Amino acid sequence: MLPTAAPAPPPSGSRTAGNPPLIALVGPPNAGKTTLFNRLTGLRQKVANYPGVTVERKTGALRLPSGAQLEVVDLPGVNGFSARTMDERVTRDVLEGRAEGIRHPDAVILVVDATRLEPHLMLVEPVMETGVPMILVLNMWDELEARGGSVDTHVLGEELGIDVVPANARTGEGLDALDDFLEGVYERGPMPERPCPAVQNHPGGVPLPMADAFARRRRRVRGWTRGAAYVPAGPSAFSRRLDSVFLHPIAGPAVFLTVVVMVFEAMFAWAVPLMDGVEWGIATSGEWVAATLPDTWFRALLIDGVWAGVGSVLVFLPQILILFAFLGVLEDSGYLARAAVIADRMMYRVGLQGRAFLPLLSAYACAVPAILSARTIEDERDRLATIFVAPFMTCSARLPVYALLIAAFIPERPLLGPFLGTRAATLLGLYALGALAAIGTAFLLKRTLLRGQPSTFMMELPPYRVPSLRSLGLRLYDRTKVFLKRAGRIILVVAIVLWALAQVPRVDGAAPVIEDSVLGTVGQLIEPAIEPLGFDWRIGIGLVSSLAAREVIVGTLGTIYGVENADEGSLELQDALKRHLDLGSAVGLLVFFVFALQCMSTVAVARRETGGWKWPALQFGYMLTLAYVGAWVANALL
Amino acid sequence: MSPDILEVIDDGEPDLRLTEIALRDVVELVRIDLPDHEAEPLLERGFMPGCSLCPIRKSRSGDPIVMVDGTLIALRREMAGCLCVKQVGSQG
Numbered sequence: 001m002l003p004t005a006a007p008a009p010p011p012s013g014s015r016t017a018g019n020p021p022l023i024a025l026v027g028p029p030n031a032g033k034t035t036l037f038n039r040l041t042g043l044r045q046k047v048a049n050y051p052g053v054t055v056e057r058k059t060g061a062l063r064l065p066s067g068a069q070l071e072v073v074d075l076p077g078v079n080g081f082s083a084r085t086m087d088e089r090v091t092r093d094v095l096e097g098r099a100e101g102i103r104h105p106d107a108v109i110l111v112v113d114a115t116r117l118e119p120h121l122m123l124v125e126p127v128m129e130t131g132v133p134m135i136l137v138l139n140m141w142d143e144l145e146a147r148g149g150s151v152d153t154h155v156l157g158e159e160l161g162i163d164v165v166p167a168n169a170r171t172g173e174g175l176d177a178l179d180d181f182l183e184g185v186y187e188r189g190p191m192p193e194r195p196c197p198a199v200q201n202h203p204g205g206v207p208l209p210m211a212d213a214f215a216r217r218r219r220r221v222r223g224w225t226r227g228a229a230y231v232p233a234g235p236s237a238f239s240r241r242l243d244s245v246f247l248h249p250i251a252g253p254a255v256f257l258t259v260v261v262m263v264f265e266a267m268f269a270w271a272v273p274l275m276d277g278v279e280w281g282i283a284t285s286g287e288w289v290a291a292t293l294p295d296t297w298f299r300a301l302l303i304d305g306v307w308a309g310v311g312s313v314l315v316f317l318p319q320i321l322i323l324f325a326f327l328g329v330l331e332d333s334g335y336l337a338r339a340a341v342i343a344d345r346m347m348y349r350v351g352l353q354g355r356a357f358l359p360l361l362s363a364y365a366c367a368v369p370a371i372l373s374a375r376t377i378e379d380e381r382d383r384l385a386t387i388f389v390a391p392f393m394t395c396s397a398r399l400p401v402y403a404l405l406i407a408a409f410i411p412e413r414p415l416l417g418p419f420l421g422t423r424a425a426t427l428l429g430l431y432a433l434g435a436l437a438a439i440g441t442a443f444l445l446k447r448t449l450l451r452g453q454p455s456t457f458m459m460e461l462p463p464y465r466v467p468s469l470r471s472l473g474l475r476l477y478d479r480t481k482v483f484l485k486r487a488g489r490i491i492l493v494v495a496i497v498l499w500a501l502a503q504v505p506r507v508d509g510a511a512p513v514i515e516d517s518v519l520g521t522v523g524q525l526i527e528p529a530i531e532p533l534g535f536d537w538r539i540g541i542g543l544v545s546s547l548a549a550r551e552v553i554v555g556t557l558g559t560i561y562g563v564e565n566a567d568e569g570s571l572e573l574q575d576a577l578k579r580h581l582d583l584g585s586a587v588g589l590l591v592f593f594v595f596a597l598q599c600m601s602t603v604a605v606a607r608r609e610t611g612g613w614k615w616p617a618l619q620f621g622y623m624l625t626l627a628y629v630g631a632w633v634a635n636a637l638l
Numbered sequence: 639m640s641p642d643i644l645e646v647i648d649d650g651e652p653d654l655r656l657t658e659i660a661l662r663d664v665v666e667l668v669r670i671d672l673p674d675h676e677a678e679p680l681l682e683r684g685f686m687p688g689c690s691l692c693p694i695r696k697s698r699s700g701d702p703i704v705m706v707d708g709t710l711i712a713l714r715r716e717m718a719g720c721l722c723v724k725q726v727g728s729q730g
Contacts, residue, residue: 080682084675119684119707210674214681215688232708243710249698341712345699348714378679456676456717460683461703461710 021185022071022103023062024094026127027111028120029077030462032139036111036169037074038474057102064179068186073102081126081199085378095130096196104196107185108134109178114144114166115233115463117151121221124160126199134162135181141166141174149233156228170468239463246338256342260361263326267319267365274318282311301499308555309495316366317480319396323365324479325472327358332467341459350439351446353377353457356386363393367602369483371609379455385445387606388619391597392438394431397550400568401593402430404554408574409586433594437626494548494600502559514560533592533628534585534635546598584638588631596627656691656702656721664692665723672720683711691723
C-alpha cells in the first residue's frame with residue numbers, strides 16, 4: 001500500500017502548544033446534552049471542578065474519523081443567561097472566555113430537544129452573539145417524528161445561518177452529520193484570543209423591560225419556526241397516562257412513598273451481600289499483604305493505617321452505587337422531577353423546597369454526594385439550608401456505630417409482636433431523631449440567618465423516557481471515581497496520622513501502650529470535657545478519631561480495648577464496652593452520633609460548596625453543641 | 639380619559655389570576671406581577687405576555703401544573719397567583 005493511503009496527518013500550521021480545539025456543549029437541562037457528550041467521548045472523560053466554584057466540569061476527548069482529536073466540555077444545562085444559579089454563571093463565563101481553568105471554546109454545539117423546539121431556540125441568539133462558531137443539534141428527533149411533529153432543518157439552518165442537525169443522541173443516529181463541522185473546527189485550529197460580548201438574556205442595544213426583551217426574542221424564534229414549517233409534536237399520550245397516576249392527588253403521594261421505601265430497602269438490604277463481599281476482599285488482600293511483607297513499621301502502617309482506613313470507605317461503595325443507580329434511573333426516566341413536585345409543599349412548610357428532596361434522600365447514603373447535588377437548587381438560601389441540614393440525615397457511616405452500641409446495650413425484646421423489636425425500634429428512633437433535627441434546623445435557619453422572601457419554585461416536567469443503560473453505566477463509573485477520590489484521600493491521610501499518633505513516643509523501639517501514646521494523651525486531655533456525658537478517655541480517643549469519619553470509632557475502640565479485627569459484630573468489643581459504659585452514657589453516645597458532624601469529607605465539601613469556612617464552621621459548631629447537649633440529657637435521664 | 643387607559647379597561651378582567659382558572663381551560667398570559675429578577679425564570683421557561691397557558695393538574699394543596707409552549711411546568715400556588723391572565727375565546 002502506498003504511504004499516501006494512510007490517514008492524513010493532522011495539519012500542523014494552525015496548531016498552538018499542543019492543545020486541541022475545544023468544543024463546548026450548551027443546552028437546556030433534559031435536552032440530552034450529557035447523553036450526546038457520552039456518545040462523543042465514551043470513557044475518555046474526566047470530571048473536575050471549576051476553580052473557585054464547584055460546578056462539575058466534565059471534559060472528554062473526541063476522535064474524529066480522520067484521526068483528528070478535539071476536546072469537548074459538557075457545560076451545565078441552562079434555560080437562559082440571567083446567571084441566577086451557579087450553573088448559569090459557569091456556562092456564561094465559559095462562553096465569554098472568562099472562566100478560570102478552562103479555555104475559551106473554539107466552537108459550540110447547541111443541543112436542544114426537538115419536541116420543545118420553540119422555548120429551546122430562545123438560547124440560539126445569546127449564544128450566537130458570542131461570535132463562537134456554532135452548530136445546532138435537534139435532539140430526540142425520533143420522538144418528534146413519532147409524535148407527529150416536523151420541521152425543515154435546511155430552511156431553519158438557512159434562516160439561522162448555521163448548520164442544523166436532526167439527531168438522536170441515545171442511539172447515535174444522525175450524529176455523523178456533526179463530523180464535517182467538527183473537522184472544520186479542527187482544520188481552523190484554536191481561535192486566537194479575542195474579546196467576547198457579554199452573554200445575557202437581555203439583548204444588547206436598547207434597554208427594554210425584561211418581559212418585552214423576551215417577547216421580542218420570542219417573536220424572532222416564531223418567525224424562524226414558521227419559515228421552517230414547524231409542526232410541534234403532539235402531546236405524549238404515554239407521559240399523560242403515567243402522570244395521571246404519578247401526579248394523582250392520592251395515588252401520586254402513595255407511589256412517591258413506595259419509591260422512597262424501595263430506595264431505602266435497596267440501600268440497606270440489597271447492598272449487604274455486596275458490602276460483605278467488599279469487606280471480605282479487603283480483609284483477604286490485607287492478610288495477603290501482611291503475609292508477604294516482613295514485619296516492620298511499614299507493614300503496620302500499610303495494614304493498620306492504609307488498609308483499615310481505605311477499607312472503611314470502600315465498604316460503603318456498594319451502597320452508594322445502588323443509591324446512584326436508583327437516582328439515575330429515577331432522574332433519566334423523568335420521575336424525579338415529579339417526586340420533587342410532590343415533595344415541594346411538604347418541604348416548603350419546613351423552609352426548604354422540592355429540589356432539596358433529592359439531596360436529602362441521597363444524604364441517607366452519604367452527605368458528600370448530597371451536598372454536591374444541592375447545586376440544582378436555584379435559590380441560594382434554600383441551597384445553604386439544604387447543605388446545612390443534610391448531615392443530620394442518618395448516613396451509612398453511622399450504621400456500624402449504631403449497630404455496635406445497640407447490640408451491646410439494647411436487649412432484644414418484642415415490641416409489636418413479630419414485626420418490631422426493641423433493637424429495630426431504637427434504630428428507627430435514631431433515624432427519626434436525625435430527621436427531626438434536620439427539619440427543626442431548617443425551620444430555625446429560615447427564620448433567622450436565612451430569612452427572606454419565600455423562594456420561588458418551578459419545575460419543568462420532562463416527558464417520561466426509558467433510561468439508557470449506557471448513560472447509567474457511565475454515570476456510575478463517574479460517581480465511583482469522584483467518591484473514591486474525594487472521600488478516599490481524606491480518610492487515607494487521617495488514618496495514617498491516627499496510626500502514627502498511636503505509635504509515638506516509642507518505648508524501647510516499639511509502639512507504646514495506647515494510654516501512653518500521643519493519641520492516648522489527647523484522649524486524657526479531653527476527658528474532663530466529656531466526663532459529664534459519662535465518657536472516659538477511651539471514648540474520647542474514639543470521638544477524636546471519628547472526627548475524620550464516624551465509622552473509624554469502631555476500629556479505634558477495637559485498638560484501645562485490644563480486640564483483634566474489631567467490627568460492629570464483635571462480641572468481645574461489645575463486652576469491653578459494657579464494662580466501661582452504662583446505659584445512660586451508651587445512649588448518650590448514640591445521640592452524640594446522631595447530631596455531631598464527625599466527617600471531614602462533609603466539612604471539606606461544605607466549604608467548597610459554600611465558598612468559605614463560615615458555613616461549615618457554623619454547621620460544625622452547631623451540630624457539636626446539639627450533640628453535646630443531647631448526650632448530656634440522655635446521660636442525665638437514663 | 640386617554641385611549642390607553644380605556645384599552646386596559648376594555649381588556650376586561652385584568653385581575654383574573656391563573657389560580658382561578660379551571661383545569662384544561664386555555665388562557666392568555668397578560669402580565670406577571672413579580673419584580674424582574676423573579677419573573678426572569680418564568681420568562682425563560684416561556685411564560686411571557688401573550689402566550690397561552692393551560693392548567694393541567696392541581697395538587698391537593700392547590701399547586702398547579704401548567705402546559706406552556708408544549709412543556710409541563712409545576713408552579714407553587716403563590717407564584718400562580720402572580721400570573722394575570724385573560725380568558726381567550728369566551729369574550730372574543
